[in-house]
Amino acid sequence: MEFPFDVDALFPERITVLDQHLRPPARRPGTTTPARVDLQQQIMTIIDELGKASAKAQNLSAPITSASRMQSNRHVVYILKDSSARPAGKGAIIGFIKVGYKKLFVLDDREAHNEVEPLCILDFYIHESVQRHGHGRELFQYMLQKERVEPHQLAIDRPSQKLLKFLNKHYNLETTVPQVNNFVIFEGFFAHQHRPPAPSLRATRHSRAAAVDPTPAAPARKLPPKRAEGDIKPYSSSDREFLKVAVEPPWPLNRAPRRATPPAHPPPRSSSLGNSPERGPLRPFVPEQELLRSLRLCPPHPTARLLLAADPGGSPAQRRRTSSLPRSEESRY
Numbered sequence: 001m002e003f004p005f006d007v008d009a010l011f012p013e014r015i016t017v018l019d020q021h022l023r024p025p026a027r028r029p030g031t032t033t034p035a036r037v038d039l040q041q042q043i044m045t046i047i048d049e050l051g052k053a054s055a056k057a058q059n060l061s062a063p064i065t066s067a068s069r070m071q072s073n074r075h076v077v078y079i080l081k082d083s084s085a086r087p088a089g090k091g092a093i094i095g096f097i098k099v100g101y102k103k104l105f106v107l108d109d110r111e112a113h114n115e116v117e118p119l120c121i122l123d124f125y126i127h128e129s130v131q132r133h134g135h136g137r138e139l140f141q142y143m144l145q146k147e148r149v150e151p152h153q154l155a156i157d158r159p160s161q162k163l164l165k166f167l168n169k170h171y172n173l174e175t176t177v178p179q180v181n182n183f184v185i186f187e188g189f190f191a192h193q194h195r196p197p198a199p200s201l202r203a204t205r206h207s208r209a210a211a212v213d214p215t216p217a218a219p220a221r222k223l224p225p226k227r228a229e230g231d232i233k234p235y236s237s238s239d240r241e242f243l244k245v246a247v248e249p250p251w252p253l254n255r256a257p258r259r260a261t262p263p264a265h266p267p268p269r270s271s272s273l274g275n276s277p278e279r280g281p282l283r284p285f286v287p288e289q290e291l292l293r294s295l296r297l298c299p300p301h302p303t304a305r306l307l308l309a310a311d312p313g314g315s316p317a318q319r320r321r322t323s324s325l326p327r328s329e330e331s332r333y
C-alpha cells in the first residue's frame with residue numbers, strides 16, 4: 001500500500017506501535033523533519049486508508065479502524081511497513097493489527113459467566129498482494145511479545161474465516177468456548193483461573209450469573225473487586241456494534257430460544273471450530289412478522305387512530321420510509 005509521502009522516513013522501524021495520541025515516532029538522525037502536525041496528518045491518512053482496506057477485505061459496511069476512532073479509544077495499532085519495496089523511494093505499508101483491552105462477560109465451559117478484561121484482537125489486515133507470505137504471523141508475533149500475552153489468552157472480535165485458519169495454523173487454536181456475544185475465545189482461556197465451586201444442578205441461570213469470578217487469569221489487567229450482580233451489565237460491546245442498524249437489546253433479551261433440533265438451514269460454520277459466533281451477516285433479532293404482530297397488539301395512540309382511520313393501509317411512501325438501506329446492505333443485519 002503506497003502513499004504520496006515518505007512512509008519509510010515516517011516509520012523508521014519495520015513495525016511501529018501507535019496509541020491514541022498517534023505520536024510520530026522519532027526520525028532517523030540526518031532525515032529532514034517536517035512539522036509535527038504534518039507528520040501526524042500522514043499517520044492519520046495511513047490509519048484511515050488501512051481501516052478502509054480492512055473493511056473492504058472483510059465486507060464490512062464501514063471501517064472499524066480510523067484515526068478518529070483511534071483517538072477516542074484506548075486501542076493500540078501495530079503497523080508493518082515494507083522498506084524493501086521503495087517505489088520512488090517512499091516505502092510501503094503491508095498491514096496492521098489493532099488490539100485493546102475490553103471488559104467482557106464470557107461463558108466458561110460450564111456456562112458460568114465471568115467478568116474479564118482480556119486483550120482483544122479488534123482488527124487485522126495484510127494487503128491482498130502479500131497475504132499468505134508470513135507477514136500476518138510476523139505482526140501477530142510481535143504484538144504478542146510486546147503485549148506479553150499468550151495466544152489462548154486473547155479474545156477475538158468476530159474473527160473472519162481467514163483469521164480462524166491463521167490462528168489454527170500458527171497457534172494451534174481450534175476449540176472455541178461457545179459465547180453469546182461476538183467475541184471468540186479458545187480452550188485454555190480459563191486455564192489458570194480460580195474456579196468457583198460447581199453450581200448445583202438445580203441452580204438457575206440467574207444464580208449462576210452471580211457466580212462471576214473476580215480473579216480470572218486470562219486478562220493481563222487487574223479487575224475491580226467483585227460487584228453486586230445488579231451492577232453488572234450482562235453483555236459485552238463489540239467494536240463492530242456500531243455497524244448494526246437495529247438496536248439490539250442486551251443479553252439475555254437477544255437470545256434465541258434453544259432448539260431441540262438444528263434449524264433447517266443452519267448458518268455456514270466450520271465443524272472443527274465449534275459453535276462460536278462467526279463473522280457474517282448480523283441478523284435482525286426479532287423476525288419481521290413477529291414484530292408486526294406485536295405492533296398490531298399495541299393500542300394505537302389517539303392521533304395514530306385518526307391517521308389509521310384516514311388511511312388504513314398506510315401510504316406506500318410511509319411504508320418505504322421504514323427502510324432506507326439498499327436491499328443488499330439491509331440483508332447483512
Ligand SMILES: CC(=O)SCCNC(=O)CCNC(=O)[C@H](O)C(C)(C)COP(=O)(O)OP(=O)(O)OC[C@H]1O[C@@H](n2cnc3c(N)ncnc32)[C@H](O)[C@@H]1OP(=O)(O)O
Pocket residue numbers: 054057058121122123124125126127130131132133134135136137138156157158159160161162163165166167169
Ligand atoms: C478480529 C479481526 O480482525 S477479523 C479480520 C481478519 N482480517 C481479514 O480477514 C482480512 C483479510 N485477511 C488478511 O488480511 C490476512 O489473510 C490475515 C491478516 C488474516 C492473515 O495474514 P497473512 O499474512 O495472510 O498470514 P500468514 O501468511 O502469516 O499465514 C498464512 C495462514 O493464514 C491463513 N490464511 C491466510 N489467508 C487465507 C485465505 N485466503 N484462505 C484461508 N486461509 C488463509 C492460513 O492458515 C494461512 O496458511 P496457509 O497458507 O498454509 O493455508
